[in-house]
Amino acid sequence: MSRITLLDGGMGQELVHRAGDKPTPLWSTQVMVDHPGLVRAVHDDYFAAGATIATTNSYALHHDRLAGTPLEGQQSSLLDLSMSEAQAAREAHGAGRIAGSIGPLIASYRPDIHPAHDIAVPLYAELAMGLAKRCDLLICETVASLAHARAVMEGALQAGLPVWLALTVDDVDGTRLRSGEALADVSEVAQGAEALLINCSTPEAIPAAMDILAQGGKPFGAYANGFTRIAEGFLKDKPTVDALSARQDLGPEAYATHAMGWIAQGATIVGGCCEVGPAHIAEIARQLRAAGHEVV
Numbered sequence: 181m182s183r184i185t186l187l188d189g190g191m192g193q194e195l196v197h198r199a200g201d202k203p204t205p206l207w208s209t210q211v212m213v214d215h216p217g218l219v220r221a222v223h224d225d226y227f228a229a230g231a232t233i234a235t236t237n238s239y240a241l242h243h244d245r246l247a248g249t250p251l252e253g254q255q256s257s258l259l260d261l262s263m264s265e266a267q268a269a270r271e272a273h274g275a276g277r278i279a280g281s282i283g284p285l286i287a288s289y290r291p292d293i294h295p296a297h298d299i300a301v302p303l304y305a306e307l308a309m310g311l312a313k314r315c316d317l318l319i320c321e322t323v324a325s326l327a328h329a330r331a332v333m334e335g336a337l338q339a340g341l342p343v344w345l346a347l348t349v350d351d352v353d354g355t356r357l358r359s360g361e362a363l364a365d366v367s368e369v370a371q372g373a374e375a376l377l378i379n380c381s382t383p384e385a386i387p388a389a390m391d392i393l394a395q396g397g398k399p400f401g402a403y404a405n406g407f408t409r410i411a412e413g414f415l416k417d418k419p420t421v422d423a424l425s426a427r428q429d430l431g432p433e434a435y436a437t438h439a440m441g442w443i444a445q446g447a448t449i450v451g452g453c454c455e456v457g458p459a460h461i462a463e464i465a466r467q468l469r470a471a472g473h474e475v476v
């Protein structure tokens with residue numbers, strides 16, 4: 181049997197559900213200001229469910245996401261807040277690692293508007309170095325193109341922490357990034373990554389991606405989303421989650437079945453993304469232990 185790292189689940193959607201506020205382009209960032217302690221509560225619940233990693237609520241803490249809002253210019257203080265919430269949960273739990281989340285610049289699922297390399301690298305590096313102060317590793321999430329992968333890796337590696345690269349693939353063809361480029365070509369730009377993951381894609385697209393990542397010689401895994409599809413209304417600048425809807429056929433048992441399938445393909449890191457909550461993580465933990473795996 182294998183030693184499996186169990187990630188947490190989605191943060192942004194979980195916060196939207198718990199806060200009950202109307203989503204804005206700031207997503208979960210505003211929640212940290214309006215509802216102090218709510219992020220900590222989500223981290224607590226994921227640790228209690230069996231997760232061994234808390235992913236910081238820093239996915240959207242880029243200058244471009246904060247520009248034109250009351251939180252403009254507050255990246256540093258918001259980063260500290262996101263890390264404090266994760267640290268408090270880990271201290272209460274008594275174990276676990278903290279992964280500093282680095283989301284895409286400008287918008288998710290939009291490789292067509294990702295900034296030029298010379299602009300993107302220092303922005304990713306700034307965020308990575310801020311997170312490195314209090315995190316154990318960095319996880320570059322929802323990477324949708326080779327250019328995005330190249331830039332975020334170059335920036336994140338400057339922080340000196342282990343870097344995990346999480347790619348998002350086409351919801352129909354898991355062998356391709358959302359840019360249309362071949363997932364297999366990522367190996368050329370991911371030499372510095374300590375693990376390769378697939379995130380924020382449909383669970384059905386992930387097996388094809390696992391077959392490719394298994395050839396890379398690095399630890400690999402996946403954490404899927406629970407959206408019905410990425411709506412056209414979401415593919416715009418400063419989108420809100422109002423344009424997305426959750427699947428009704430992806431409860432904890434169904435999602436855990438997908439995750440166990442990825443493990444059968446050799447994955448050693450699994451968890452959940454948007455619309456995958458603590459109950460899903462708890463069910464994965466239960467099925468892992470029932471199958472004789474060790475959760476680490």
